Structures are given as C-alpha cells and as structure tokens.
Amino acid sequence: MMDKPDPRPSQGYMTEERVMIQQMARDFAVNEVLPIANALDPEKGEIPQDLVDRMGELGFFGILIPESYGGLGLGFFEYCLVAEELSRAWMSVGSLIARGNLFYKSVPGLTEEERDERIRRMAKGQYLGAFSMSEPSAGSDVAAVQCKAVRDGDEWVVTGSKYWCTFADRADFMQVVCRTENDPDAPRWAGLTSLTFEKPRGEFPQGVSGNAIPKIGYHGWKTFELAFDGARTPAGPKSDAEGNAFKAIVSGLEGARAHTAARSIGLARGALEDAIAFAKEREQFGEPIANFQAIRFKIATMATEVEAARQLMYFVCNELDSGRRCDKEASMVKYYAAEMAERVTSEALQILGGAGYTTLHAVERHWRDARLTKIFEGSSEIQQRIISDVILGKPVPTKAS
Incomplete structure (x- = not known):
C-alpha cells in the first residue's frame, strides 16, 4: 500500500508543482521500482540498466542541475521529495540519483565545451x-x-x-x-x-x-x-x-545529510504502510490485529515519528534552497531520521511477526537498509558531536588538578 500525497500545505512548503513532482515520483516508485526491488533484492540482484535509463528520461538525475545544462534547475526540496518516494520502494534507487545531482559541479573536462556536454549527459543519467x-x-x-x-x-x-x-x-x-x-x-x-x-x-x-x-x-x-x-x-x-x-567535502555535507534523511523517511514510510496493510488483513483471536490497542499504539507512534522527521527535513531543505547555513539542523535531521528509521522498521517487522522475518515481505529489506542510515554520511555519533559542538562549543581541554 502506498498513500497518496497529502494535498494540504505544510507550512507553505508543498506548492502545487511540488505535489505534482511528488506524485510523479510516487507513481514511478510503486509501478516500476517496487516490483523490481521485491524480485531482485532477495537474490542481491543489481538495479537494471533500463530502470536507470527510465530515471534519466524522467529527469531524476538532473533535479539540481541548472536548466542551461538540460537539468530541471530545482532545489534540494524537490530532490529530497523524489529521494523519499524512490527510497520507499528501494533505498538503493533513492541513493542512485545522487550520482548525477551531487556530482555535476565536479564533472571533468579539458575544455568548457567538453565539460558542458558531459553535464548534459549527466542530467539524462548517461554520465554518472x-x-x-x-x-x-x-x-x-x-x-x-x-x-x-x-x-x-x-x-x-x-x-x-x-x-x-x-x-x-x-x-x-x-x-x-x-x-x-x-x-x-x-x-x-x-x-x-x-x-x-x-x-x-x-x-x-x-x-x-x-x-x-x-x-x-x-x-x-x-x-x-x-x-x-x-x-x-x-x-x-x-x-x-x-x-x-577537506573544505569542499565538509561544505557539501548539509545537502548529503538531507538526502540521507529523505532516504530514511522513505524506508520508514514503506515499513509503516506495509505494517498498516498487514494489520488490517491479519486476523488473530477472531479479529484483525489492527483492532488491538498494542498494535494501534505502535502504528500511532510510528506515524508520528515519520511525520516529525519529514517536517524537519522540509525545514532543512528550505534553508538550503534559501542559501542559509544549517549545519546543526542538517545534522539533526540526519541523526533523527536515521534513528527513527531503525525504530520504525523494527516495529513494523514486529507487527508482521514471523512473516516479517522472511524475505517474502519488503519490511525486512527496509529494516536492513535502515540500519545503514545510522552509519553512512556521518554516523549518528558524529552527528551528535556536531550538534553538541554548535550548542555547547567545542570541548576545551582542562588541566588536571
């Protein structure tokens, strides 16, 4: 089950254009990515090239690339909207779009014309x-x-x-x-x-x-x-x-961490939606387990955590697109969303019970992938250090008494 995008404005963030982009990415994820993920992930298969080519046709690799290079010329907000939708189906596909969007400024070329031509190909997914x-x-x-x-x-x-x-x-x-x-x-x-x-x-x-x-x-x-x-x-x-x-790497981490938050949210939402569908269908003691308070409260908590992470991500993306520094908030959303994703996917697996501990359901994939989000793009511990350094200042060694 995949919910439709919420048409209500979110603090003014969700414009009509963004809702359309979100819906387009969601349709692609459920119709084209999810069936492939369900078939290939259990056997550790690779993302098919024709799926990559299709993503290029839709412009997913060029969301951040300026229109003058054939990209969409949009911002991190749209980039993370798409990343969440793709990751809801398969996080690897949600990650793949970074191979264009976050690389175009470093495309090599002996001449300006050569570099421009490669960026144009990158926007189409042809140079990653x-x-x-x-x-x-x-x-x-x-x-x-x-x-x-x-x-x-x-x-x-x-x-x-x-x-x-x-x-x-x-x-x-x-x-x-x-x-x-x-x-x-x-x-x-x-x-x-x-x-x-x-x-x-x-x-x-x-x-x-x-x-x-x-x-x-x-x-x-x-x-x-x-x-x-x-x-x-x-x-x-x-x-x-x-x-x-080193300076260039550090300066680009805010956007990368927002992207990881989007991937984490997509994973958590996928597990949540699958858990809701399962709870409505699974019967024990003569009624659906969705009637049991223990299950209902789990789902309420899971949904709240997903939405809280999403709203923080929207704020960070808006700051990035406005050109404002948000290193503390970017670390916060990466930290919170990753930790949240592991909790929510684990709870979803618990709701599915024994069925969740099989490769017959996608929740175990979301659970495994969510665990990685706490490690890459700076571990949770690194994010905590950054956040605390901003709040408290960096630790100052004191002389032993």
Whole structure:
C-alpha cells in the first residue's frame, strides 16, 4: 500500500508543482521500482540498466542541475521529495540519483565545451559518478586519508587503498580523495585533493583493482574495496582546489545529510504502510490485529515519528534552497531520521511477526537498509558531536588538578 500525497500545505512548503513532482515520483516508485526491488533484492540482484535509463528520461538525475545544462534547475526540496518516494520502494534507487545531482559541479573536462556536454549527459543519467573517500583506516576521520597522489609531468600517479566505494564498476567516472601534500606543520585536514578518473562502464581505471564487499543490505549495486597501484589520471594546472578537498567535502555535507534523511523517511514510510496493510488483513483471536490497542499504539507512534522527521527535513531543505547555513539542523535531521528509521522498521517487522522475518515481505529489506542510515554520511555519533559542538562549543581541554 502506498498513500497518496497529502494535498494540504505544510507550512507553505508543498506548492502545487511540488505535489505534482511528488506524485510523479510516487507513481514511478510503486509501478516500476517496487516490483523490481521485491524480485531482485532477495537474490542481491543489481538495479537494471533500463530502470536507470527510465530515471534519466524522467529527469531524476538532473533535479539540481541548472536548466542551461538540460537539468530541471530545482532545489534540494524537490530532490529530497523524489529521494523519499524512490527510497520507499528501494533505498538503493533513492541513493542512485545522487550520482548525477551531487556530482555535476565536479564533472571533468579539458575544455568548457567538453565539460558542458558531459553535464548534459549527466542530467539524462548517461554520465554518472562514484565517490571514493573512505579507507580501511579512514572513515569518520576524513583527515586520516593516506591514499597518495604525486605529480608526474601532466599526470597524477595514485597509490593506496580505498574502501566503501559504491557504484565504482558502473560509473562513468570516479572521484577519489587523495593526499597530495604531507606537510607535518600543516593541520591534519590539509593536503587532500579530489582527483577524477574517467573509465568505461563496467570496468575499473587502469591500475585499479577491486573486490565487492559482502553487505547485509543496500543491495541493487555493489560496494567495493579498491587498490590503486600507480593508477594515472590527467593533472591540470595547479589551482586553489588542490590540497583543499577537506573544505569542499565538509561544505557539501548539509545537502548529503538531507538526502540521507529523505532516504530514511522513505524506508520508514514503506515499513509503516506495509505494517498498516498487514494489520488490517491479519486476523488473530477472531479479529484483525489492527483492532488491538498494542498494535494501534505502535502504528500511532510510528506515524508520528515519520511525520516529525519529514517536517524537519522540509525545514532543512528550505534553508538550503534559501542559501542559509544549517549545519546543526542538517545534522539533526540526519541523526533523527536515521534513528527513527531503525525504530520504525523494527516495529513494523514486529507487527508482521514471523512473516516479517522472511524475505517474502519488503519490511525486512527496509529494516536492513535502515540500519545503514545510522552509519553512512556521518554516523549518528558524529552527528551528535556536531550538534553538541554548535550548542555547547567545542570541548576545551582542562588541566588536571
């Protein structure tokens, strides 16, 4: 069961255009994504290319891309509306749209014309990226990145290991965060540069090998451990961006965290809707379990938490689209929505009982995927640290008495 969008305005957020976009994404999710997810996720199958192509036709990869490049020229609000709807069916599909929307500003190109042409293809889902930042010893601690890149003439030569790079095989290019400077007197975060490797779809760049990481969820695409062994990529003229990737990464986290909140809300809503439908149909002791107060109160609490997260997400998206900083609120919505999603999907599984603990129902998929939202794009603990630092100020070491 999938509810229709609520036509009532939400603090003035839901314009007629946004309701139409939401409905279009919802129809696509229920009619095209959900059947594929139900069939492929249990066998860890991959998102079909024809579904990706269809998403490109609908403009899902170009929501944030300006109209001058063939995108829709919309904002984070619309982006997160679509992400929630797609994630309600399959979080991996809700995540896939970031491979265009959040990558267009870093598209490579030797000339402006070449870059423009690639962005136009990206808006149609024909030129998508993968991001490689984490390493075996560098996750939340981005400044710990050690994968090394050195200039050799007009090329960068990269050596080292990367971890948790999703879509590395199917992407058209990879952004790889490397250490290009190692000044012992500089801050730990300094000296990181984001390099771009173009490659054919279905392959790794020359000098790069990889193995898929066995995941308990987030199926539909593969996530890789990568080894760079003298891999080469063109090096343009030295610019201000060189050595300053840390700042660029941090500045883009607000939008990424809103996107993760949207995915979390979509997962929770999917589990909630499935639990409601099941409770109405499942009979015990001669009546539907939806009549039992224990079940009714669970559903009331679940629905309240989903809506609370959604309203906070709407606020954050509105701030982002207005150009205002909202690092604290972005961390709040990412933290709350992820924690909420795990609670709600777990409660939904409980309502389904034994049926929920099978792969015959989508609730177990939502439950597995929800657990990941507490980890990626900054763990719940990292979000708590950011929020508390804004409220209380960063901890100041005190001398032992």
